[in-house]
Amino acid sequence: MIKIYVTSVPVQDQEKAFQFYTEKLGFIKKTDVPVGEYRWLTLVSPNEQNGVELLLEPMAFTPAREYQKALKEAGIPWTSFMVDDLKKEYERLKALGVQFIMEPKEVGPTMIAVLDDTCGNNIQLAEML
Template sequence: MLRINVTSVYVDDQSKALRFYTDVLGFQKKTDIPVGDASWLTVVSPLDPDGVELLLEPTGHPAAAVYKQALMEDGIPFTSFAVADLHAEHERLRGLGVEFTQEPADYGTVITAVFDDTCGNLIQIAQEKSA
C-alpha cells in the first residue's frame, strides 16, 4: 500500500519560508540537508513529527515560477492544511500578522480560510465539520 511521505510547496526563499512555517504556522524543522545552492528542507506538524513532511522547495525551475504566479493571480491555494478549530486558528494567525485573502467561509461540510504565506503561495486551512 502506498502512503504519502513528502509533499512540497514552492518557496521564493528557503530561510524566509522556514521562519514563517515554524515561527508563525508552528511546524517543526525535520530535515535540512544542503543540496547545491539550496537544501532538502522539510517541516512537520508537532502533532505528528513522524508523519508527512512538507518540503520547502525552492522555486528554481522556470515552470514552477509560472505555475505559482498563475495560482496567486487566480486566488487559488497551492495546498491545504487541516485544523481542528478554524476560527481559533484564524484568530491566532491574524494576531501574528498573517494576511488572509479569504476570511473563514462555511461550505456546509467544511469551513475554510486562505492566507498568503509570504513566500509566493496562497495556503488554505480547512476544518471538517462533524456529521
C-alpha cells in the same frame, strides 16, 4: 501499499519560508540538508512528527515559478492544511500578522480560510464541521 511521505510547497526564499512556516504556522523542522545552493528542508506537524513531511521546495525551475504565479494571481491555494478549530487558528494567525485573502467561511461540510504565506503561495486552512 503506497502512502504519502513528502509533499512540497514551492517557495521563493527557503529561509523566509522556514521562518513563516515555523514561527507563524507552528510546523517544526524535520530535515535540513544542504543540496548545492539549496537545502532539502522539510517540516512536520508537532503532533505528527513521523507523519507526512512538507518540503520547502526552492523555485529554481522557470515553469514552476510561472505556475506558482498563475495560481496566486487566480486566488487558488497551492495546498490545504487541516486545523481543529479554524476560527481560533484564524484569530491566532491574524494576531501574528498573517494576511488572509479569504476569511473563514462554511463550504459544505467544512469551514475554510485562505492565507498568504509571504513566499508566493495562497494556503488554505480547513476544518471539518
